[in-house]
Amino acid sequence: MSRYSAPFAPGGPAAVDAQIARRLLSIALSRGGDYADLFYEYDVSGSFSYEEGILKAAGRSVSTGLGVRVRKGDATGYAYVEDLSVDAMERAARTAAQIADGGGAPEPVGLSPVDAASRYAFADLSLDLPGEHKRELLARADAAARAADPRVQRVEASFAEQIREILIATSDGLMVRDRQPLLRIGVRVIVEADGKRQAGSSGGGGRVGWDYFDGKSPEDHAKEAVRQAVVMLDAREAPAGEMEVVLAPGDSGILLHEAVGHG
DSSP: OOSOOOTTSTTSTTOOOHHHHHHHHHHHTTTOOSEEEEEEEEEEEEEEEEETTEEEEEEEEEEEEEEEEEEETTEEEEEEESOOSHHHHHHHHHHHHTTSOOOSSOOOOOOEEEOOOOSOOOSOOGGGSOHHHHHHHHHHHHHHHHHHOTTEEEEEEEEEEEEEEEEEEETTSEEEEEEEEEEEEEEEEEEEETTEEEEEEEEEEESOOTTHHHHSOHHHHHHHHHHHHHHHHHOOOOOOSOOOOOOOSSTHHHHHIIIIITO
């Protein structure tokens, strides 16, 4: 089980169930709003950068909170809190409710929690793995890039990771949760020969787990970055200067306008 779970998730220190969400939505509509929703978000992000053969930087951030939105006609009221205590969440709901000018008792709201299947299949969440795993990953990319071509002068490798958990509850009766992993690796190289320098880059990732690298290794990305840079290094200059241009009627007029029309 992951070490990273939203405080508002079931079993969390500020767990939000249908009863709590219903209470907050009722408060949000208590002044006559037409519609209200709650948006909870929990985000943990990490990043690593590797340059000159060493890990240059590493960081991690955690954020969480609740946003309450109320619509009345064309107007929208909004409030948010980072404190997920019941008192703080109720204050946010009352603040957002002020967009409406009615009164009376809070309207009861019925909620039907949706048990949505996870759209993201992964074996291991990268955030749960030690930082040394990420450093080794980037070191492999660095070594592969330098070994691919002797003209490689500089290698920059980066890794970013995130887990995002959301909970949405609406006065229409919807209550749904989602948990979204994300990771990305990037490799950039600079090659030099005969006074010419060119750069190449490659990267990949997605809403996947650490097993992404079973199919696309850091060495693969490093070699692709070097390939791009070497192609650019050996490429001929594109033809330049005055040339005859033939434009047919139609969309080519747009090209003419963009080329000289703004001059």
